[in-house]
Each structure stands twice: as C-alpha cells, then as structure tokens.
Amino acid sequence: xxxxxxxxxxxxxxxxxxxxxxxxxxxxxxxxxxxxxxxxxxxxxxxxxxxxxxxxxxxxxxxxxxxxxxxxxxxxxxxxxxxxxxxxxxxxxxxxxxxxxxxxxxxxxxxxxxxxxxxxxxxxxxxxxxxxxxxxxxxxxxxxxxxxxxxxxxxxxxxxxxxxxxxxxxxxxxxxxxxxxxxxxxxxxxxxxxxxxxxxxxxxxxxxxxxxxxxxxxxxxxxxxxxxxxxxxxxxxxxxxxxxxxxxxxxxxxxxxxxxxxxxxxxxxxxxxxxxxxxxxxxxxxxxxxxxxxxxxxxxxxxxxxxxxxxxxxxxxxxxxxxxxxxxxxxxxxxxxxxxxxxxxxxxxxxxxxxxxxxxxxxxxxxxxxxxxxxxxxxxxxxxxxxxxxxxxxxxxxxxxxxxxxxxxxxxxxxxxxxxxxxxxxx
Ligand code: KE4
Numbered sequence: 001x002x003x004x005x006x007x008x009x010x011x012x013x014x015x016x017x018x019x020x021x022x023x024x025x026x027x028x029x030x031x032x033x034x035x036x037x038x039x040x041x042x043x044x045x046x047x048x049x050x051x052x053x054x055x056x057x058x059x060x061x062x063x064x065x066x067x068x069x070x071x072x073x074x075x076x077x078x079x080x081x082x083x084x085x086x087x088x089x090x091x092x093x094x095x096x097x098x099x100x101x102x103x104x105x106x107x108x109x110x111x112x113x114x115x116x117x118x119x120x121x122x123x124x125x126x127x128x129x130x131x132x133x134x135x136x137x138x139x140x141x142x143x144x145x146x147x148x149x150x151x152x153x154x155x156x157x158x159x160x161x162x163x164x165x166x167x168x169x170x171x172x173x174x175x176x177x178x179x180x181x182x183x184x185x186x187x188x189x190x191x192x193x194x195x196x197x198x199x200x201x202x203x204x205x206x207x208x209x210x211x212x213x214x215x216x217x218x219x220x221x222x223x224x225x226x227x228x229x230x231x232x233x234x235x236x237x238x239x240x241x242x243x244x245x246x247x248x249x250x251x252x253x254x255x256x257x258x259x260x261x262x263x264x265x266x267x268x269x270x271x272x273x274x275x276x277x278x279x280x281x282x283x284x285x286x287x288x289x290x291x292x293x294x295x296x297x298x299x300x301x302x303x304x305x306x307x308x309x310x311x312x313x314x315x316x317x318x319x320x321x322x323x324x325x326x327x328x329x330x331x332x333x334x335x336x337x338x339x340x341x342x343x344x345x346x347x348x349x350x351x352x353x354x355x356x357x358x359x360x361x362x363x364x365x366x367x368x369x370x371x372x373x374x375x376x377x378x379x380x381x382x383x384x385x386x387x388x389x390x391x392x393x394x395x396x397x398x399x400x401x402x403x404x405x406x407x408x409x410x411x412x413x414x415x416x417x418x419x420x421x422x423x424x425x426x427x
Contacts (some may be wrong), residue, residue: 003047007035019304028395029379034386036042039066041405043163044391052391053410055355055400060240060265063353064314065405071269071310078306084298091309092300099267099275099313103242103249104256110286111300113238115264116144119202121294122260122276123148126200126233128292129285134194136201138181140210140367143202143237145261153178181207182215182366184222188319195230205250208240208399210370212349212356220256227259233282239274240265240399243312247321253351269311271304320404324353327411328402331355334415342422345374355400357392370397377425384421390414 011018018190019025019033034046042065046056057063063069078091092111099109112118123135123146135148143149151161151173161176163169173231177376179186181203191198201223207213227234236258243266252257260278267273273307277283287293298304314320332348332355339346348357358364359374385392390413393400 001033003052004032004035007047007230008032011035023393023395023398026394028375028397029189029382031221031383031386032386033394034391036395041065041067042403042407042410050389052386052389053406054391055402055414055416056391056393057401057403058265060244060269060354060401061268061270061311063266063401063403064269064311065403066270068310070314070316071307073304074310075303076273078303081302083303086256086297086303089300089302089305091302091305091311095267095273095300095305095312098309099263099277102247102312102316103238103251103261103263103277105251105259105267105279106261106277107280109263109275110283110294111299111305112274112276112294113166113272113298113304114144115237115262116146117277117296118239118262118264118274119149119237120146122262122278123200123202124294125276125282125285125292126235126260128290129282130199131206131233132197132199132232134177134179134197135175135199136179136187136190138203138207138367139178140181140213140370141204141207141237142209143201143204144239147172148176149202151176152176153180176397180366180368181210182219184216184219187219187222187226191230191232195226198227198230198232200233200235201227202235202237202262203256203344204241205236205238205256205258206245206351208354208356209397210367211358211364211373211397212288212351212354212399213364213366213370214349214351215254216365217254220254224256224258231280233259233326235260235262235278237262239379241354242266243315243402244354247315248300250351266311266315267308268304269307271299271307272298273304273308279368322351324402324404325350327406327408328353328355330408330411331402331406331414332357334411335418338415338418338422341419342426344422344425346422353402355402357400359396380425381418381421384419384424388417388420
C-alpha cells in the first residue's frame with residue numbers, strides 16, 4: 001500500500017471523494033491520485049517521494065515553474081506585512097494597471113479569487129448592463145461552476161439549456177443557451193431570431209476544458225460581428241488561455257477585441273487571484289458606482305497579488321513566450337513521432353504553452369469529433385506515463401501545460417517515456 005493509497009483512503013473519510021476539486025480524484029482515468037508533497041520547477045514529488053514531470057502545473061498557474069524563487073520571495077515579503085486587510089492596497093492598483101497594459105481590451109478590471117467568481121460576476125454585469133437575461137455558451141466549454149454555467153444543450157438543438165448538475169433549478173438554466181463550438185452558421189441563425197434578447201456570448205477563445213480545441217477565426221469573427229450588431233456583450237473566458245497561449249492571451253492571437261475578458265490562473269501565480277474586466281462603460285455599472293452588485297472578502301488579497309505580480313513580471317521577460325512555445329512544440333512533435341513509430345492513431349496540438357493529445361487519426365475540430373477520441377486508450381497511456389514518472393492531465397478531455405522550466409532534458413525524458421508507453425499499448 002503506497003502512502004498515496006493511505007492518504008486517499010483517509011481523505012475520503014473527511015472530504016467527499018477525498019478531493020477538493022473533482023478532476024483530482026482520477027475518476028476518469030481510474031487508480032489512486034498522487035498526493036503532492038512538494039514541487040520545484042517542472043517537477044513534483046508525491047507522498048511516496050516519487051518524482052514526476054508535471055504537465056498540469058496547477059492547471060495553468062505554474063507557468064514560470066513551481067516554487068520560483070522570485071515568486072516565493074515576493075509572497076514571503078508580502079506575508080510578513082500581514083495576510084489580508086479588507087481594505088485597499090497599492091498592490092491591487094499595480095496589478096490592475098499591469099492587466100490593463102497587457103490586455104488592451106481591458107479598460108477597467110475587478111480582482112476576485114477564482115475563475116468561477118470572475119465569470120459569474122462578469123455575466124451578472126453583462127445582464128445588468130444590457131437589461132437582458134439570455135446568455136450563450138458552447139458545449140465543451142467550462143466557465144466555472146456558477147449555477148447558470150452548469151448547463152448542457154437542450155434536447156432540441158436550440159432549446160434552452162438543461163442543468164448538468166443536480167441542485168441547479170431548471171429556472172436557473174433556462175436563460176442559458178448552449179450552442180456548438182466552431183459553428184458560425186448556428187450563431188447567425190440564433191442571433192437572427194433572438195439577437196435583441198441576448199445579454200452575452202461567453203466563449204473560451206482557445207478551449208481547454210474539452211481538451212485543447214482552437215476556435216476557428218471565422219467562429220470568433222462571427223461572434224464579434226453579431227454581438228456588435230445586436231448590442232450583446234462578447235466575453236472571452238481567458239482564465240486558461242490568458243497569459244498561457246500568448247502574453248496578450250488568445251485575443252491577441254486572433255486580433256479580436258472582446259467587450260469583456262475573464263482571467264485567472266496565471267495572474268495568481270498559484271495563489272487565488274482571478275479577474276474580470278473590459279469596456280469602461282460596462283465596468284462602471286459595478287458597485288459601488290453602479291447597480292450591479294459584486295463583492296469579495298479576499299478580492300485583491302495582498303499576498304496572492306504579490307505572487308501574481310511576480311509571475312506577470314517574469315513572463316514579460318524577453319523571449320519568454322518564444323521559448324515556451326518552442327518547448328511545447330518540441331513536446332508535441334516528440335510525442336507524435338513516438339506514436340508514428342508505434343503505428344498509433346494519435347495526434348497532438350500546441351498553442352503557446354498549452355497542448356492537447358488525442359487518440360484519434362486527425363485533429364478534432366469540434367466537440368462531437370473530440371468525443372470520438374479513444375478515451376480508454378488515453379487512460380492506458382496516462383497510467384503508463386504515470387508509472388514512468390510523467391504526470392499528464394488525469395482525463396482525456398483536459399489540456400496540458402508546459403512551464404518555463406520544461407527544458408530539453410525534461411522534454412526528452414517525456415518523449416522517451418512515451419515511446420515505452422506506446423509500446424505497452426501495443427504489447
Ligand atoms: P476556477 O473557479 O476553477 O478558478 O476557474 C474556473 C474556470 C473558468 N474558466 C475556464 C476557462 C477554466 O478552465 C476554469 C477552470 N479550469 C479547470 C481545469 N479544467 C480547473 C481545474 C479544476 O476544476 O479543478
């Protein structure tokens with residue numbers, strides 16, 4: 001019995017499923033979750049002292065590598081001055097100014113403590129600013145666990161959403177319409193029929209919660225055109241893609257200016273910082289100025305902001321994203337070559353420091369194609385890699401993340417492990 005097993009059994013006595021977030025429980029891949037004892041750079045060590053190359057990085061925040069000395073130092077210095085005040089601090093101004101500088105579509109920004117909170121608040125603001133109730137999201141995209149976002153496509157293609165979680169009243173879901181990702185014609189049709197009822201369209205411009213899936217330029221351009229024409233708020237959920245796919249996020253890659261942006265993960269550097277921001281005329285509707293209420297005891301927490309600011313400074317250094325992209329591309333090219341050698345139906349994709357691997361012959365272009373990827377084969381590959389000391393996302397439908405510390409030696413070790421894993425699949 002490994003110490004992970006002992007800890008998992010013990011954890012399940014006091015916490016539902018033994019975890020504080022469902023994906024960590026390994027239910028999609030089976031087996032025992034690894035309890036992290038410590039992490040440094042591209043690696044973490046589990047409760048048994050086994051070292052893993054980490055391709056989760058806390059689902060994105062650890063982009064500069066775990067326990068970066070500058071980030072740790074900034075946190076220690078901030079903590080020595082007190083942990084939380086419930087009063088404004090200069091650090092929050094500096095963080096807000098940095099975000100507005102790095103994401104020009106954001107004229108004003110409000111800091112919160114999680115991506116869920118940021119997306120939920122942004123949607124309330126869009127509804128308050130437009131006086132409309134209907135929100136459009138896309139199947140396969142995840143925007144946190146606020147009630148109105150836990151919705152799946154209705155029975156008919158264009159009927160209103162049905163809850164994906166019990167505890168969400170049908171009434172809370174009925175104002176959320178779930179459409180198909182990368183289907184601009186469907187957007188055109190819906191806006192043509194009910195554009196004046198739509199408060200907002202929220203989308204992951206590079207999706208990462210159904211595995212990595214790129215939006216087509218036409219999909220996002222159509223969204224932009226229709227939101228402008230009908231006065232709906234175009235909202236990019238860049239909690240995952242922000243500062244991950246590029247310094248300016250996915251919006252900088254596609255050259256599309258959303259009305260609002262939701263951020264998280266990297267901007268906290270591993271501590272709880274998230275944010276929502278955008279056009280000043282929208283943001284001015286927020287309390288204490290305007291009628292849309294939103295609040296948070298730990299919003300803009302000084303210690304968390306210190307971790308985020310330190311991380312934002314590091315990622316702005318010369319060639320940070322060029323190197324990150326190079327390493328991520330080396331990874332997916334290496335994995336694809338190993339799969340080809342093994343005759344495996346496999347492909348991979350990378351955008352900046354984010355990647356996806358697919359047990360399929362061709363890159364999926366939408367949710368339906370993504371769902372056809374071979375989940376069971378991924379699960380076997382996942383465990384073979386885990387045994388070899390490589391920690392991938394414990395689900396066939398999650399993205400992977402590379403840090404600045406994933407150097408050539410780390411990538412080479414990963415690819416060598418993949419050769420062994422593919423061989424095991426065919427043994
Ligand atoms: P949080 O509330 O988990 O901080 O953020 C929610 C969220 C919002 N928007 C996007 C695009 C996101 O990816 C997320 C959270 N991502 C998941 C990863 N699939 C977090 C991992 C987890 O749920 O434990």
